[in-house]
Amino acid sequence: MPKEPDFIHDLNKQQKRAVRHSEGPLLIVAGAGSGKTRVLTYRIAYLIQQQKAAPNEILALTFTNKAAREMKQRIQQLIGDQAKKLWMGTFHSVFSKILRYEAERIGFTSDYSIYDMDDAKNAIKQILKEQGYDPKEVKPRIIQRRISDAKNELIKPDHYNQKFVHSTLDDITAKIYGIYVERLKQNNAMDFDDLLIKPIELFDEHEDVLEKYQDRFKYILIDEYQDTNHAQYKVTNMLANKYKNLCVVGDDAQSIYSFRGADIRNILDFKNDYEEAVKIPLEQNYRSTKAILKAADSIIKNNSQQLDKTLWTDNGMGETITVLDNYDERDEANRVADYIRDLKARKGYDYSDFAILYRTNYQSRVFEETFRRKGITYQLVGGLSFYQRKEVKDVLAYLTLLINPDDDTNLMRIINEPSRGIGNKSLSDLMAKARESNQSLWRILENVEEADVYKPAENSVKEFVAMINELKQDLASGKKLINVTKKLLERSGYMKALVEENTPKAMTRRENILELENAISYFEKNNNNPTLSAFLQEISLITDTDKYDEEKPAVTMMTVHAAKGLEFPVVFVVGLEEELFPVGSRNNEEVNIEEERRLFYVAITRAEEQLFFSHCRSRYKYGEEQRKLRSRFLDEVSSDVVRTETGSSIKQDKERFLGKKNNKDKSSSNNGNTKVEYDWKKPLYNKNNRSSNNTQIHYDNPDEDPFQVGAKVEHDVFGPGKIISRSGKGERTKVVVFFKGRGRKTLMLRVAKLQVIG
Numbered sequence: 001m002p003k004e005p006d007f008i009h010d011l012n013k014q015q016k017r018a019v020r021h022s023e024g025p026l027l028i029v030a031g032a033g034s035g036k037t038r039v040l041t042y043r044i045a046y047l048i049q050q051q052k053a054a055p056n057e058i059l060a061l062t063f064t065n066k067a068a069r070e071m072k073q074r075i076q077q078l079i080g081d082q083a084k085k086l087w088m089g090t091f092h093s094v095f096s097k098i099l100r101y102e103a104e105r106i107g108f109t110s111d112y113s114i115y116d117m118d119d120a121k122n123a124i125k126q127i128l129k130e131q132g133y134d135p136k137e138v139k140p141r142i143i144q145r146r147i148s149d150a151k152n153e154l155i156k157p158d159h160y161n162q163k164f165v166h167s168t169l170d171d172i173t174a175k176i177y178g179i180y181v182e183r184l185k186q187n188n189a190m191d192f193d194d195l196l197i198k199p200i201e202l203f204d205e206h207e208d209v210l211e212k213y214q215d216r217f218k219y220i221l222i223d224e225y226q227d228t229n230h231a232q233y234k235v236t237n238m239l240a241n242k243y244k245n246l247c248v249v250g251d252d253a254q255s256i257y258s259f260r261g262a263d264i265r266n267i268l269d270f271k272n273d274y275e276e277a278v279k280i281p282l283e284q285n286y287r288s289t290k291a292i293l294k295a296a297d298s299i300i301k302n303n304s305q306q307l308d309k310t311l312w313t314d315n316g317m318g319e320t321i322t323v324l325d326n327y328d329e330r331d332e333a334n335r336v337a338d339y340i341r342d343l344k345a346r347k348g349y350d351y352s353d354f355a356i357l358y359r360t361n362y363q364s365r366v367f368e369e370t371f372r373r374k375g376i377t378y379q380l381v382g383g384l385s386f387y388q389r390k391e392v393k394d395v396l397a398y399l400t401l402l403i404n405p406d407d408d409t410n411l412m413r414i415i416n417e418p419s420r421g422i423g424n425k426s427l428s429d430l431m432a433k434a435r436e437s438n439q440s441l442w443r444i445l446e447n448v449e450e451a452d453v454y455k456p457a458e459n460s461v462k463e464f465v466a467m468i469n470e471l472k473q474d475l476a477s478g479k480k481l482i483n484v485t486k487k488l489l490e491r492s493g494y495m496k497a498l499v500e501e502n503t504p505k506a507m508t509r510r511e512n513i514l515e516l517e518n519a520i521s522y523f524e525k526n527n528n529n530p531t532l533s534a535f536l537q538e539i540s541l542i543t544d545t546d547k548y549d550e551e552k553p554a555v556t557m558m559t560v561h562a563a564k565g566l567e568f569p570v571v572f573v574v575g576l577e578e579e580l581f582p583v584g585s586r587n588n589e590e591v592n593i594e595e596e597r598r599l600f601y602v603a604i605t606r607a608e609e610q611l612f613f614s615h616c617r618s619r620y621k622y623g624e625e626q627r628k629l630r631s632r633f634l635d636e637v638s639s640d641v642v643r644t645e646t647g648s649s650i651k652q653d654k655e656r657f658l659g660k661k662n663n664k665d666k667s668s669s670n671n672g673n674t675k676v677e678y679d680w681k682k683p684l685y686n687k688n689n690r691s692s693n694n695t696q697i698h699y700d701n702p703d704e705d706p707f708q709v710g711a712k713v714e715h716d717v718f719g720p721g722k723i724i725s726r727s728g729k730g731e732r733t734k735v736v737v738f739f740k741g742r743g744r745k746t747l748m749l750r751v752a753k754l755q756v757i758g
Ligand SMILES: Nc1ncnc2c1ncn2[C@@H]1O[C@H](COP(=O)(O)OP(=O)(O)OP(=O)(O)O)[C@@H](O)[C@H]1O
Pocket: 010, 011, 012, 015, 030, 031, 032, 033, 034, 035, 036, 037, 038, 039, 251, 254, 285, 286, 287, 564, 565, 566, 567, 605
C-alpha cells in the first residue's frame, strides 16, 4: 500500500477517521461548517492515492454541478490530473449520462430530449387540451406538480389510478399522467424526474445492466444527503448493494427541500438499511465565529425534530450580530449598501466577500436598483436563466429536432416560429392525424400531401421538412455544429424576423442568440467529441446556482436555497418578516414552520465573520404599502449575540406617514383588502408584549402578566378573541387564542401584539 499522503494532516482526528475508513457503509451526520464536504473531497483523493479504486470507479453525487466542479478541482490539486476521470455531478447529470449509454434497453434512443419544467408543462397542457379540458380551469402546472410528486414517490400511473382517485383532480391527474408517460416515450423525451426514475426501471428490468454499474462504482459518495428524495435514495441503494461502500454526509438541520420530496428519513433510516454502518460525528466548526454559531444554535433548538449533535468552534467570539430595523424595502437596501461600502472601506473586504440572502427571488429587485445606483457591483444568482429564455429555447428546439425529430413538443414549439403560415387549424388537424395513427407529428409532416390540409399550409410544411432534412444531412456529413446552427438561423428566417421587428426587445433576443452561438463554439472547441446530443444534454441540466462565480469581484445576491453549502465572510439575511420569512401560506396550504426555521439556520450558518439580519416595518405589495411584523425567528435568536439598530428614516418617515394616513382616513378606508394599516399613533412595540431592541421582557411574576387563560384580548389582525390555553415560560410563553370567525391561533406572547380588553 502506498505511503499515506501528507494531505491527511489537513484534517482533524474525526475527519481523518472518516477519510481512512476503508470498506463498508459510512454515515456522517454533522452540523454546518464542520467539514462534511471537505471530508468527502479528501476521502475521494485518499481512496485513489491509496489505490483502493481507480478514479473512474468512484461515483460522487453533489447537489449542484458547481459543487461537483469545485470538488473535482480540489481533488485535482491533491492528486493531480487523474481526478478528471471521476464520475462526479448531480444525480441528474450523472444519471442522464448513464441513460444515454443504456437508452435502447428501455425503448429510447441515446439522442433522447430532456424536457425542463417548461417543456414538460407545455406537453401536459397539450394533452389537457386534447382531452377536452380547459387549461385555464385545470391548471397544467398543478397537474405537473402532482405527476412529479407521484414519480418521485415511484408511483406509476396505474397505481396512481388505484391509490389516489379520491377527487376530480385525482381522476384527471391519473388520466393525464398515463397519457403523459406514453407521450414522452413517443417523443423520445424524458423530463427531469425521469432522469432519476428511469435508471431505477432500467436496473430493475435489466439485471446485467445493474450489475455492470454495481461493478463499475466500487465507491459511492453523496453530499447533502438530507435533501435526497425517495427516488434518489432508491437508485443509490441499488447501485451500492453489491459492495456497500456507500458514504453519505448530511445535516438533518439543513433539510430544506421537503417541498420537492426530499425525505429526511433517508438519513434517519440509513442505520436500518445498513446495520453495519459506521457513524462518525464531526463536531468542530471551522467556518463561523462563536456569536454566529450561538445564533444558529438558538434558532434550531426550537425545532422539535432533531438528531442529537454537538458543534463547537475554536474561532473567536466575533462581532455582535446586527438587526437592521428598517422603514421599508428601499430603506433596507440602502442601509445594506451603506454597510457594505463601510465595511469594505474600513475593514478591507472585497465585494465578493458579501452575500445577500433572501427567501424569494423577487426581493432582489430593489437591491439591484439600489446597488446599480450606488455603483456597487453585484451578481444575481437565480431568476430566469439564460437557457430558459424564449429565443434561446426556440433555437434549442430547432437543434433538438435535428437529432430527435419525433419530439412533438419541441416541434410544436417552432413549427410556426417565425410565422410561416401554418395556421392553428392545420396544425391541430395534423396533430390529430398523428394521434390517430399513433405516429409522431414529424412522420405526418413528412407525408403531408396525404394529410389533406389547406394547400398553402401544405407547401409551407414541405419547405419546413426540406429545411430540417437538409440540416440533418449537414450534421450527418460532419459539418461543424456552429456552422449548422448559423445556417439554421438563416434558413429558418428566425434572425431575419428579429432584425425586421427592430424593437429593443428583438435586439436583446438577437444578442442572446449570438451568445448561444458563442456557447456552441466554445463547446465545440473544448470537447473531444462535441456532438449535438452531448451539447443539448449538458445545457439542459444547467441550473441557476451553476452561474455563480466565486472569483467575480461582486456582491452575491441569492435565495437561501441556492446558498446551501456555500460560505461568505459577511452575510445579510434580509426580509425577516412574518409572511415572508417564514413565508406566508399559499393556496391555504399550511406553512411548514420547522422547514422555514431550518432554512433560516442554513442562512445563518453561511456566515464566517459577520452577520446581519434585516426587516422592514412596511413593504409594498400589489402596489399598496403594507405593515409587516418582524419575523418570529428574530425573537428566537439568543439575545446576547444580537443588537438592533433602528434606521433614522423611520423617524422621518413617521411624519410623512402620519400626513398620508390622515388623508387616507378621509376616504373610505376599507376597500376589501385585508390590509394592515401602518398606524404610528399606536406604539409599534407595546410595553406589554415586546421591545424594539431585543431587551427581553420576562414575566416572572404572573400577577403582572394579564394574558391568562380566559382573558379577552385583541389582536391587530385577527381582532377580538379569548385566550383558551397557555404554555411555555418567560420569553417563550405561547397562548392559544380563539378569534371569532378566524378560529384558533397559537401566538408567541412576546411577538403577537395582543392587548387585553374588557
Ligand atoms: N480540519 C480543518 N482544518 C481547517 N479548515 C477546515 C477543516 N475542516 C473544514 N475546514 C473548513 O471549514 C469550512 C467548512 O467546511 P465544509 O464546507 O466542508 O463544511 P460542511 O460541513 O460541508 O458545511 P455545510 O453543512 O454548510 O455544507 C471550509 O472552509 C473548510 O475548508
